[in-house]
Amino acid sequence: xxxxxxxxxxxxxxxxxxxxxxxQLLAESGILTVADLLLYLPYKYLDRSREAGIAELLEGQExxxxxxxxxxxxxxxxxxxxxxxxxxxxxxxxxxxxxGHQYLRQAFSEGDFLAVAGKVSRFGKRRQMVHPExxxxxxxxxxxxxxxxxxxxxxxxxxxxxxxKLSSRGIRRLIHxxxxxxTTEIVDPLPGEIASARGVVSLLEAVRNIHFPDSMAxxxxxxxxxxxxxxxxxxxxLGSRLKDARKPGARTFxxxxxxxxxxxxxLPFALTEAQSRVLREIWEDLKHPAAMHRLLQGDVGSGKxxxxxxxxxxxxxxxxxxxxxxxxEILAEQHLRTLIDxxxxxxxxxxxxxxxxDAVSRRTILAGLQDGEIQxxxxxxxxxxxxxxxxxxxxxVVDEQHRFGVEQRAVLREKGVFPHLMVxxxxxxxxxxxxxxYGDLDVTVLDELPSGRLPVVTGWRLDKDxxxxxxxxxxxxxxxRQAYIVYPxxxxxxxxxxxxxxQAFEALRMGxxxxxxxxxxxxxxxxxxxxxxxxAFRAGQIDVLIxxxxxxxxVDIPNATVMMVEHAERFGLSQLHxxxxxxxxxxxxxxxxxxxxxxxxxxxEARSRLDTMARSTDGFEIAExxxxxxxxxxxxxxxxxxxxxxxxxxxxxxxxxxxSAREDADSLxxxxxxxxxxxxxxxxxxxxxxxxxxxxxxx
Numbered sequence: 001x002x003x004x005x006x007x008x009x010x011x012x013x014x015x016x017x018x019x020x021x022x023x024q025l026l027a028e029s030g031i032l033t034v035a036d037l038l039l040y041l042p043y044k045y046l047d048r049s050r051e052a053g054i055a056e057l058l059e060g061q062e063x064x065x066x067x068x069x070x071x072x073x074x075x076x077x078x079x080x081x082x083x084x085x086x087x088x089x090x091x092x093x094x095x096x097x098x099x100g101h102q103y104l105r106q107a108f109s110e111g112d113f114l115a116v117a118g119k120v121s122r123f124g125k126r127r128q129m130v131h132p133e134x135x136x137x138x139x140x141x142x143x144x145x146x147x148x149x150x151x152x153x154x155x156x157x158x159x160x161x162x163x164x165k166l167s168s169r170g171i172r173r174l175i176h177x178x179x180x181x182x183t184t185e186i187v188d189p190l191p192g193e194i195a196s197a198r199g200v201v202s203l204l205e206a207v208r209n210i211h212f213p214d215s216m217a218x219x220x221x222x223x224x225x226x227x228x229x230x231x232x233x234x235x236x237x238l239g240s241r242l243k244d245a246r247k248p249g250a251r252t253f254x255x256x257x258x259x260x261x262x263x264x265x266x267l268p269f270a271l272t273e274a275q276s277r278v279l280r281e282i283w284e285d286l287k288h289p290a291a292m293h294r295l296l297q298g299d300v301g302s303g304k305x306x307x308x309x310x311x312x313x314x315x316x317x318x319x320x321x322x323x324x325x326x327x328x329e330i331l332a333e334q335h336l337r338t339l340i341d342x343x344x345x346x347x348x349x350x351x352x353x354x355x356x357x358d359a360v361s362r363r364t365i366l367a368g369l370q371d372g373e374i375q376x377x378x379x380x381x382x383x384x385x386x387x388x389x390x391x392x393x394x395x396x397v398v399d400e401q402h403r404f405g406v407e408q409r410a411v412l413r414e415k416g417v418f419p420h421l422m423v424x425x426x427x428x429x430x431x432x433x434x435x436x437x438y439g440d441l442d443v444t445v446l447d448e449l450p451s452g453r454l455p456v457v458t459g460w461r462l463d464k465d466x467x468x469x470x471x472x473x474x475x476x477x478x479x480x481r482q483a484y485i486v487y488p489x490x491x492x493x494x495x496x497x498x499x500x501x502x503q504a505f506e507a508l509r510m511g512x513x514x515x516x517x518x519x520x521x522x523x524x525x526x527x528x529x530x531x532x533x534x535x536a537f538r539a540g541q542i543d544v545l546i547x548x549x550x551x552x553x554x555v556d557i558p559n560a561t562v563m564m565v566e567h568a569e570r571f572g573l574s575q576l577h578x579x580x581x582x583x584x585x586x587x588x589x590x591x592x593x594x595x596x597x598x599x600x601x602x603x604x605e606a607r608s609r610l611d612t613m614a615r616s617t618d619g620f621e622i623a624e625x626x627x628x629x630x631x632x633x634x635x636x637x638x639x640x641x642x643x644x645x646x647x648x649x650x651x652x653x654x655x656x657x658x659x660s661a662r663e664d665a666d667s668l669x670x671x672x673x674x675x676x677x678x679x680x681x682x683x684x685x686x687x688x689x690x691x692x693x694x695x696x697x698x699x
Contacts, residue, residue, distance in 0.1 A: 008035040015178050025164050027680045033371035037178050038207055039647055040171065041151035045219065048117040048133070049150050055090035057120045057127050064117040065093055065129075066137065066150040084108060085117060094128045105677055116176050124605055133169070137681060140229045147173055153341050154351065175211050189680030190229055194664050196563045200225040226648040228657050235665035236681060237688040241440035244292060249418040250291035251394055253580055255283030255314035256351050257677060259346050263313065266345065274448035275303050281444055282311045286395075292420035298446025299619035300581025301453060304424050307446065308397050311422060311428055316348055317373045319392025324378045325412060329354045330534055334556055353379035353388065356527045384411045392416065398423040414515070426581070427574050429617035430627045432651040432658045447620065455617045456584040458569060460594035460610040468595045470512040473562045475541045477516055481588060483562035484545050486579055488570050503544045504566070509568065513544060521547040549575065558586030568613075569606035570592035573626035575612050605629055628652050 011035060013023040031037050049266075051064045054399045066478070067088035074082050084095040097104055118132030133147040138268045144192055155171040187201040188195075195202070201209070206225035209218040256279070264271065267497075271279070277587055278296065283291035298304045312322040324339075326332040343350055351374045353365050368374040372391035377383065393416030398409055398497045413419055423441065434443050461469055474484050485508070488503040505520045519542035530550075536542045538557060545551070545560075549571075563583045568576060576594065584590035594610055596602055612625045649657065668678070676680035 008038065008185060009033050010559055011201055012037050012178075013346065014466040015174070015181055015456065017174065017177060018265065020167070021164070025160060025166060028160055029158060034178055038182075038211075039173060040155060040175070041210065041647065043156050044154050046117075046152040046154060046212070046218070047216070048091055048148060053090040053672070054086070054088050054093045054127065057093065059120055059122050061120045062080060062118070064115055066113075066115045066149075067093070067431055069108055069112040069674045070116060071110060072105070074105055086114060091127070093141060094123075094126050095132050095134070096128060096130050098131075108119065108134075110474070115145060116393050117150040117152070121266075126452055138349075146176055147211070151216065151219075153211050160533075167184060172211075179208060179211070181367060189678070189684060190232070191668070191678065191681075192601060194232075194668075196525075198660055198664070199230060200228055203229070216450055223648060224657070226645075227565065227650070227654055228661060229653070230646060230648050231436070231658055231661035233681075233684050233688060235661045236669065236675070237455065237685050238440040239665045239669045240675075240685055242442075243669060243678050245293040245420070245421075245440065246290040248289040250289050250420055251318065251320060251365045251392075252289055253286040253314045253318040253320070253394065254382055255286045256310070257314040257317040259317045259348070260310050260554060263310065263342060265489045271306075271426075271448075272303065272448045272450055274298075274446045278307055278348055278444050278446055280312055282307070282422065283314065285442075286311070291418045292395075292422060293441055294422050295434075296422055296424045296439040296446065297434070297443065298424075298579060299428055299449065299453060300426050300447040301585060303450060304399075304426065304446060305335060306342075308422065308424060309339060309342060309400075312376060312395055312397065313343075313348070314348075314392040315420070318394065318537055319374065320392045321369070321374070321390050322376050322395040322397065323390070323393060323412060323415070324376065324397045324399065325383050326378070326380060329356070329380055330530060330550070330555060331399065331529065332378050332380050338556075339378065346463070348375050349380060350375060350376035353377055353382050353525070355380065355382045379407065383415075384408055388415065391417045392413050398419075400425060400427075427578065428623040430624045430651070432622075433623075433627060433656045435658050436651060436661050445620075454579050454584060454589055456563075456590045456592050456616070458592040458614050460596055462596055463598055467512060468593055469507075469564060469595060472593070473544070473564060474513060474516065474592070476562050480559075481561040482537065482540065482557060482559050484547060484551060484560060484579075484582060485550060485564045485566065487566050488548070501546055501548050508544075508546065516543040517527055517541065518543065519545045521545055521550055523548060523550050533613075549579070551579070553623050555582050556585055557582070559588075559591040563591070563594065566595050567597065569596045569602055571609075573609050573622050573629070577619050579623045580613070580617075624664070 010033060012018050012026055012031060015034065015037075019028070026032075026037070029040075030038055046062060048062055050061070051066065054065050054067060057065060058064060065086065067086040070085045070087045070092065072082070072084045074080060079098055081200070082097045086093045086095060093116070110351045113136065115135045116129055116132040116139055118129040121128050121130065133152070138144070153172060155168045157166070157168055157171075161167075170525070183204065186204045186207060190200070190203065197430050200206075201221050203225070206222040209222040210226065213219045213222070222466060248501070282292065283293065285294060293627070296304055296307060308324065312324070315322050324335055326335055332352060332354060336350060339350045340665050343594055351365050351366075351368065353362070357365065365374065365377075366387060366389070368376055369392060379391075382388070396416070396419050398412065398413045398421075409421070409423070413421055415488070416579055422688040426543070473485075477483060486506070487504055492508075501520065502523050505518060507520050517575050519533045519537055521530060525533070533545070536554070537545050540559065560583050565571065565576065571579070583592065594613060596606070596610060609626075612622060616622055650659065668675075672678060675685060
């Protein structure tokens with residue numbers, strides 16, 4: 001994260017010992033500037049600070065020994081080897097290399113004063129070190145060692161570096177020289193009062209000690225400082241975005257209003273305490289001219305769609321319009337069906353806009369939208385097109401918001417004048433991730449399921465139990481229920497070792513599920529075919545839906561009571577939890593059966609995920625476990641460009657630092673909103689805004 005060393009942007013070639021060829025080699029590893037070099041972190045450390053006389057060396061020790069070269073020669077044999085005998089007043093040590101004979105023969109002579117470091121072994125009565133680190137010492141006592149007699153940083157070396165003879169030792173030397181050259185240029189941007197309150201060392205001390213520590217305690221202190229600063233910069237950036245987003249200028253709306261009250265009174269059930277609490281927060285936002293900028297996260301089945309509608313109705317009642325954008329046509333169509341059933345008795349008009357509308361229907365929708373007759377527009381990415389013009393957009397709602405990028409969200413908001421914004425996700429988000437990814441949003445959590453909702457019975461089985469599982473599924477269908485069977489691939493060409501949905505459809509139809517009506521649904525079907533299949537499943541004309549993860553979100557079939565997932569070990573926890581959420585939506589007890597490959601193929605991580613699913617139905621607990629097991633980058637899937645790749649911070653273990661950084665950023669921005677009193681920090685925030693991977697691409 002180069003913003004940390006913003007003033008060190010000069011090219012690495014400006015350093016001693018780096019010519020054009022080495023500059024190119026470093027560039028291939030992303031090291032373009034001095035800052036990049038200083039942030040090329042060790043992957044581990046060897047503690048070679050222990051020094052001992054040769055006679056005291058014990059087998060298996062990592063240790064440094066000092067002495068004079070008694071002899072040095074290449075010995076013949078099946079494996080030619082270079083042997084250097086080091087001696088001190090107490091004994092002798094053989095140092096052996098099986099490569100580099102010519103270089104080594106020229107490098108050392110009898111009488112040289114050396115330090116060698118490595119693991120001690122024995123051959124007969126002789127003490128040995130194989131391929132030790134070596135440094136020629138100054139007999140006057142000046143100790144400038146980098147590779148022996150201290151804690152040694154080890155750096156990753158790729159194949160190209162190895163080819164060009166750039167070793168971990170060489171990188172160690174380059175970083176040392178860089179630190180010597182730029183020490184006076186490292187400006188510490190962290191305000192002194194914050195550094196003091198959080199007990200973190202200076203930036204210079206942290207950068208020096210992350211590479212050349214005197215103890216592992218210094219490494220931990222350096223990492224704490226660098227992690228805190230990395231998180232602090234991000235929180236400043238996100239806090240600045242939130243302040244910009246919430247500038248006064250939005251329309252205010254009386255909330256809840258009569259439409260919301262009439263809908264609540266007409267519901268055949270009572271709102272949960274969590275829904276009531278969240279709605280009070282949202283309605284309060286709508287009363288203020290600072291545009292709402294809120295993330296609503298809730299577990300599957302927690303009632304987010306109803307909360308969204310009860311947030312929309314005050315806007316409609318105030319004479320403005322609302323947009324509800326969903327990532328798929330299946331989800332958008334389901335939202336419209338839900339909304340129409342609820343708002344039609346209220347005299348509110350809701351319509352659907354997707355990419356597959358015919359030209360006549362599209363023109364009709366656009367005209368009704370522009371003249372204000374359409375009060376709620378539900379749609380997909382089609383809402384973002386230039387010819388979609390609202391009479392007055394008062395509220396934009398984005399569902400499954402991690403499927404959209406920040407630019408798409410911005411385009412939707414630009415269709416109004418400071419419209420309020422609410423983004424929703426059914427993927428529970430761990431606290432550290434929410435604070436880091438969504439720091440530019442006020443976060444609201446629906447943490448309660450409606451009363452009477454039965455937990456889904458979940459278990460995982462090995463591949464050998466498939467027939468029993470299918471028999472159970474068939475029994476459920478014969479009771480009048482429906483089922484899903486989910487596969488991770490569409491056809492054989494995608495994942496040859498996995499059963500594909502298309503192959504399984506044929507095999508199941510002719511085999512274990514013979515006599516049942518099966519449907520096939522996957523992402524390569526046309527929108528028309530997808531809707532035809534879903535319509536038939538919704539109407540009960542399909543008993544078992546064979547599908548891919550296209551049903552992960554937004555499919556609501558109350559009569560479906562069995563979710564079977566093939567190759568469940570290939571899915572992440574959050575995705576499995578989303579799939580499980582497709583059942584248990586009606587009055588009947590429901591089941592989730594996770595089928596895994598033969599036991600010998602299961603990794604400990606996969607087994608841990610499956611055990612977690614069987615143990616817990618709490619989406620927030622599952623999300624925390626997913627973060628611990630897989631890390632931030634996989635919470636929403638591997639293509640999430642918006643999940644930052646941190647250099648120092650680790651969201652799995654740095655929750656305290658995330659919270660501290662958020663508190664300090666909020667406090668600083670409250671007193672200095674534009675960071676005018678803190679120019680170095682302002683520069684870092686600008687650099688994040690321009691160059692850092694945009695966090696909000698997650699949504």
